[in-house]
Amino acid sequence: MRQYVNxxxxxxxxxxxxxxxxxxxxxxxxxxxxxxxxxxxxxRRLDYRPNMLATGxxxxxxxxLGVVLPMIDHPFYSTLYMAAQxxxxxxxxxxxxxxxxxxxxxxxxxxVDHLIGRRLDGIVASGDMLKSADFDEGGSSLLEIGxxxxxxxxxxxxxxxxxxxxxxxxxxxxxxIDHLRALGHERIALLGGNGYESFANTxxxxxxxxxxKRGLEQYIYPYTLGGTAQEGAACVKWLLENFTGARRPTALxxxxxxxxxxxxxxxxxxxxxxxxxxxxxxCDNQFFSPYTEPPLTTIDLHAQKxxxxxxxxxxxxxxxxxxxxxxxxxxxxxxxxxxxxxxxxSDAEG
Amino acid sequence: MRQYVNxxxxxxxxxxxxxxxxxxxxxxxxxxxxxxxxxxxxxRRLDYRPNMLATGxxxxxxxxLGVVLPMIDHPFYSTLYMAAQxxxxxxxxxxxxxxxxxxxxxxxxxxVDHLIGRRLDGIVASGDMLKSADFDEGGSSLLEIGxxxxxxxxxxxxxxxxxxxxxxxxxxxxxxIDHLRALGHERIALLGGNGYESFANTxxxxxxxxxxKRGLEQYIYPYTLGGTAQEGAACVKWLLENFTGARRPTALxxxxxxxxxxxxxxxxxxxxxxxxxxxxxxCDNQFFSPYTEPPLTTIDLHAQKxxxxxxxxxxxxxxxxxxxxxxxxxxxxxxxxxxxxxxxxSDAEG
DNA sequence: ATTAATATTGAAAACCTTTACAGCATACAA
DNA sequence: TTGTATGCTGTAAAGGTTTTCAATATTAAT
Numbered sequence: 001m002r003q004y005v006n007x008x009x010x011x012x013x014x015x016x017x018x019x020x021x022x023x024x025x026x027x028x029x030x031x032x033x034x035x036x037x038x039x040x041x042x043x044r045r046l047d048y049r050p051n052m053l054a055t056g057x058x059x060x061x062x063x064x065l066g067v068v069l070p071m072i073d074h075p076f077y078s079t080l081y082m083a084a085q086x087x088x089x090x091x092x093x094x095x096x097x098x099x100x101x102x103x104x105x106x107x108x109x110x111x112v113d114h115l116i117g118r119r120l121d122g123i124v125a126s127g128d129m130l131k132s133a134d135f136d137e138g139g140s141s142l143l144e145i146g147x148x149x150x151x152x153x154x155x156x157x158x159x160x161x162x163x164x165x166x167x168x169x170x171x172x173x174x175x176x177i178d179h180l181r182a183l184g185h186e187r188i189a190l191l192g193g194n195g196y197e198s199f200a201n202t203x204x205x206x207x208x209x210x211x212x213k214r215g216l217e218q219y220i221y222p223y224t225l226g227g228t229a230q231e232g233a234a235c236v237k238w239l240l241e242n243f244t245g246a247r248r249p250t251a252l253x254x255x256x257x258x259x260x261x262x263x264x265x266x267x268x269x270x271x272x273x274x275x276x277x278x279x280x281x282x283c284d285n286q287f288f289s290p291y292t293e294p295p296l297t298t299i300d301l302h303a304q305k306x307x308x309x310x311x312x313x314x315x316x317x318x319x320x321x322x323x324x325x326x327x328x329x330x331x332x333x334x335x336x337x338x339x340x341x342x343x344x345x346s347d348a349e350g
Numbered sequence: 351m352r353q354y355v356n357x358x359x360x361x362x363x364x365x366x367x368x369x370x371x372x373x374x375x376x377x378x379x380x381x382x383x384x385x386x387x388x389x390x391x392x393x394r395r396l397d398y399r400p401n402m403l404a405t406g407x408x409x410x411x412x413x414x415l416g417v418v419l420p421m422i423d424h425p426f427y428s429t430l431y432m433a434a435q436x437x438x439x440x441x442x443x444x445x446x447x448x449x450x451x452x453x454x455x456x457x458x459x460x461x462v463d464h465l466i467g468r469r470l471d472g473i474v475a476s477g478d479m480l481k482s483a484d485f486d487e488g489g490s491s492l493l494e495i496g497x498x499x500x501x502x503x504x505x506x507x508x509x510x511x512x513x514x515x516x517x518x519x520x521x522x523x524x525x526x527i528d529h530l531r532a533l534g535h536e537r538i539a540l541l542g543g544n545g546y547e548s549f550a551n552t553x554x555x556x557x558x559x560x561x562x563k564r565g566l567e568q569y570i571y572p573y574t575l576g577g578t579a580q581e582g583a584a585c586v587k588w589l590l591e592n593f594t595g596a597r598r599p600t601a602l603x604x605x606x607x608x609x610x611x612x613x614x615x616x617x618x619x620x621x622x623x624x625x626x627x628x629x630x631x632x633c634d635n636q637f638f639s640p641y642t643e644p645p646l647t648t649i650d651l652h653a654q655k656x657x658x659x660x661x662x663x664x665x666x667x668x669x670x671x672x673x674x675x676x677x678x679x680x681x682x683x684x685x686x687x688x689x690x691x692x693x694x695x696s697d698a699e700g
Numbered sequence: 701a702t703t704a705a706t707a708t709t710g711a712a713a714a715c716c717t718t719t720a721c722a723g724c725a726t727a728c729a730a
Numbered sequence: 731t732t733g734t735a736t737g738c739t740g741t742a743a744a745g746g747t748t749t750t751c752a753a754t755a756t757t758a759a760t
Binding site (some may be wrong): 362372373400407 | 745749
Binding site (some may be wrong): 016017018019020023030031032035054055057058059062 | 736737738739740742744745746747
């Protein structure tokens, strides 16, 4: 394995001091053109690549941002990450991905130590899937990180003592259910679990609030639901077995498109056809949602925008603490049926 | 923003030298128990987290592996990455993700400089999507990296001068088409483009070879196809418009499940129903493939195994150069129809 | 109590940069 | 010709660790 070339080697080769080499390579002014050429030439000849560890140590800056997410193999998060990393790159930062361990779904002590130990220039962390302990001020929680470096939290269920950016889950829920009610549905179930309902900005919370306020029956799946297709299928099965006849829901609001995918399949298996026997709205607008049968009506949570914007507020000089909500938008396709009022703003409203 | 605590602070607090602190914290032997306690206590009090840049610089080791992939938002690659990162973690390594820029889809000079500059302990790189120039020995190609640190290449279309691990694309193709032919199909089209057919281990190459050898007509989409659902739809459209009547293919072999997704939709739009009017086999066995209508018959390329194994061969003491092929396996679902011979090994073969 | 052996600790070098500051030329003005 | 300003370049410190080697403290043996 070849030896790494260092700045002394280049200085030697060019017959100058390391200070000059550094100046040339970092583009500082005040180097004679002839010297510049010599150094560049030497660096090229030796294939010199500066040691970024040393650079980081010396400058106390790594030009690197950390992104903390659960489940990068979930389309929502991989989209978010892609967008974040691209924006970071545009702004001159490199990005590293940290995954919150599945199962634990906790910011562990080692995680925090690692994040701080890397001397990153900032952290974007996803707040959903976290338990309340992760938001404690003390110990080795998420917020501990914010004491050492800029921190922005995405999709936190509660406002925190740092800039927060979230999709409008409450609004998404309202839009979804309003849409279903406009189509005449009353018995609307949530395809989502009971894991986090104590927080304000969650689908569960919003669903419960909405239904309670309007005196509509709430259908609660008594198990936790993480957001996979399998869980979607299980949830539909449970619902259809436990609420029959006149109590059977006529519409479903799915936790996300993956859950919807499983739900659709399960319904087909049970002989129900969409949108005739059951209407379905979902969340995320993921890449596959135009390709389901029927195509999914879904609320776009703008994972891309979330990703981009989160690094922007992270890097902004002064961005305000607390919660900023990103509006979500309804994408009407076919899974709820499409009444006249949804096909466009035609005059055929009545 | 809080100051970072360094090893001198801890040494002071504990009343020992930094050498002792280092020894205690890195778990070296030869420290008196009482001293150990003092140091640990001091470190805890001050919330000390060692600067990993300094550690890396000093040890000439970063305990970090680079993973170079195109498109992390593509399920195949995000699965691969997840598996790689989990395995790396198990083996005591951290992982950072580098994306080959879309569009260029080239290992750029900056990329290579960066990879080497980070002084990583090894690189796993994906070789598909790369052009032949990336495999050149000279300049700033992928292989240049291998001179400085261990390098393993995944899914390279050609054997390289480093350990390579690939899914068995040739076998996958053979299995897929054999499957279709066993069901009576002769006119079988590839839903895949003409980008890389000069390489040996690609779906295009394998398809062309297979069909040529058996004197079957080859259906070639004259545009490059990267692997998205949209492209799948476009490809089907082109096919159905250009080959009509007796020349119309009766079966499709899709580049991957995403392409299949688009293809299914396009066919539905054009009034064709699967598997009756058209059979479809695909590649990848991605999370959504059991949920399409009809569920996809597909070849599992084992992205997970590829990810795990790639870091294993990267980290192995002596792993042999050249190509190792990972077998792929056919997953029969409904998109080709399921003849008796596919439903199981029943005696109803004839 | 003295010596030898061993266990524990500390000083300093090495890892590779960046950058403040000092020094030396050269050019220019007086 | 001398003094001053200016432009380049080099020296050395700082950034935070690990690790070798030397020094000291402790224990065991006589």
